[in-house]
Amino acid sequence: MYAQQIKSTGKGVQSLADMTPEERAFQERIDRGEKIEPKEWMPDGYRKNLIRQIGQHAHSEIVGQLPEGNWITRAPTLERKANLLAKVQDEAGHGLYLYCAAETLGVSRDELFEMLHSGKMKYSSIFNYPTLTWADMGAVGWLVDGAAIMNQVPLQRTSFGPYARAMVRICKEESFHQRQGFQIMMVMAQGSVDQIRMAQDALNRFWGPALMMFGPSDKDSVHSAQSMAWKIKMNTNDELRQKFVDETVPQAEYLGLKVPDENLKLNEETGHYDFSQPDWDEFYDVLNGNGPCNHERLEARKDAWAEGAWVRDAMMAHSEKKAARKQAAE
Ligand code: BYC
Numbered sequence: 001m002y003a004q005q006i007k008s009t010g011k012g013v014q015s016l017a018d019m020t021p022e023e024r025a026f027q028e029r030i031d032r033g034e035k036i037e038p039k040e041w042m043p044d045g046y047r048k049n050l051i052r053q054i055g056q057h058a059h060s061e062i063v064g065q066l067p068e069g070n071w072i073t074r075a076p077t078l079e080r081k082a083n084l085l086a087k088v089q090d091e092a093g094h095g096l097y098l099y100c101a102a103e104t105l106g107v108s109r110d111e112l113f114e115m116l117h118s119g120k121m122k123y124s125s126i127f128n129y130p131t132l133t134w135a136d137m138g139a140v141g142w143l144v145d146g147a148a149i150m151n152q153v154p155l156q157r158t159s160f161g162p163y164a165r166a167m168v169r170i171c172k173e174e175s176f177h178q179r180q181g182f183q184i185m186m187v188m189a190q191g192s193v194d195q196i197r198m199a200q201d202a203l204n205r206f207w208g209p210a211l212m213m214f215g216p217s218d219k220d221s222v223h224s225a226q227s228m229a230w231k232i233k234m235n236t237n238d239e240l241r242q243k244f245v246d247e248t249v250p251q252a253e254y255l256g257l258k259v260p261d262e263n264l265k266l267n268e269e270t271g272h273y274d275f276s277q278p279d280w281d282e283f284y285d286v287l288n289g290n291g292p293c294n295h296e297r298l299e300a301r302k303d304a305w306a307e308g309a310w311v312r313d314a315m316m317a318h319s320e321k322k323a324a325r326k327q328a329a330e
Contacts, residue, residue, distance in 0.1 A: 013225045014045070030231050035161040038104035046230050049223065050160055051107050052121070053232060058098035059116045059123035063297050065091045067131040068140060076134060083180055084137060090173045097170065101162040117302050125283060126209050128291030135188050135195070139202035141181015143210040143248065149174045150244045151214065154234035182251065189255040196256075203252065204260045208278040214241040216280065245273050 016024060023043050029036070036042055065088050072088065075081035099109050115121035126144055131137065149171060156167040188199035215221055215237040227233035235243075245264075252259050263276045286294070 013229050027229070030159050030229075034159075035164065036159050037161045045226070046232070047105050049227060049230070049232055050163065051102055051105050053223075053227070054098055054102040054105075054160075054163055055107070055112050055115070056122050056124075058095050058102060058112065059121060060127065061091050061095035061098060063116075063123045063127045063301060064144075065095075066297055066300055067127055067129070067293075068137060070131055071134065071137050074134070075137075080184075087141070087177050087180065090177065094166075094170045094173070097166040098163075101160075101166050104162050113305060117298070117305065119289070119298070122287065123297075124213055125286045125291065126213050127297055128286050128293045129205070129209050130293055132205075133198050133202065135185070135198035135202035136206070138181050138184030138188055138199065139206040141177050141179075142185050142251070143181075143203075143206050144213070145174050145177040145181060146248060147210045147213045147244050149178055150240050150247070154240075157231070157234055159231035185255055185257075189257055199255070200257050203257050207260050208282070211241055211244070211275075211278040212283045212286075214238075214244065216283070217277065220280075242272055245275050249273050 014023070016027070019027065022041065026036075026041065026043060026046070036046075068084060068091075069088050072081060072084055075084050099112060102112060103109060112121070116123065126147075131140065152167055152171050152174060156164055156171060158164045158167070185199055185202075188195045191199075215224075218224060218236045218238045221237050224233060224236050228236070249259055249264065261276045263274060265274050266272075267274045285291070289295075
């Protein structure tokens, strides 16, 4: 019930020979780099796959407000509180752009929420981990938003117009989030012995879950091949994970913190860091609803939906009244 339980729906890539003439013409448009707009013809699989990815992305943004929202009242200074409040509000905005983009594909906001609340749709595994200390606000901004940007910058070139355009603004805001997180980490890492210990502990707890944000290894990714053929996804999960490690390890070194991976080593031949895979059993366990905060996160979202019912009802009543008045005046 609290799981992101639905079984993955990925199938293999459709070959040109299996395509109808319409599907082939569509694929050629994608290959030429054209953007697909909502009212244009698209294969059913393309539509469904986009609803799945954009919907889950939207859910991640709004569930992602919860671990940080938890610290707004406990931020150490007024400035930190204002920054964190603004960041959490930005995440709500990202959710709204993405829900709007998904709605252009013919799914309603109510349907998307129903699928989130019933566990039929997933949200990012990272938000099922707790934020235990103020240093976690630094680690979330630095690592979680950092991983999110790595994934989202290429999505600005995705083939579906509304998704690509939503990403442009989201990426600008996410890069500010990443910097404010890194700045928190810098202050902590240059602080007292206790602050340094908290910063290291936050890195220790968030490193593995941040690597999991990019999804399973390419060999286990069910959607990558078709999503990349349709340019719904621009890179594989492993490509982006490697890029994240390559960029983040020097940042950790600059902070004077140790990435919790004994196998981490710059490979002189490839120019990339060799690193340990995250614990994939833990990843699937979290996806199955058994992460430390799955229950709490989903309950918080369901409560928010129930508590907002009167606002939705009032807005509907207002718009019906307005429409009736307009009709009477005509
Ligand atoms: N967590 O075939 P695969 C943020 C699922 S939030 C949970 O590789 P795909 C932020 C996957 O959905 C940023 N589930 O899938 C907000 C699939 O299951 P279904 C969120 C995961 O789609 C607040 C199955 O595993 N970003 O920025 O090709 C504060 C097989 O995987 C995860 C996005 O959503 C996971 N980590 O690749 C701070 C970006 N990984 O759907 C920050 C857009 C995989 O068949 N999404 N699964 O039931 C994507 O780029 C891709 O969907 C993913 C996964 C790379 C995430």
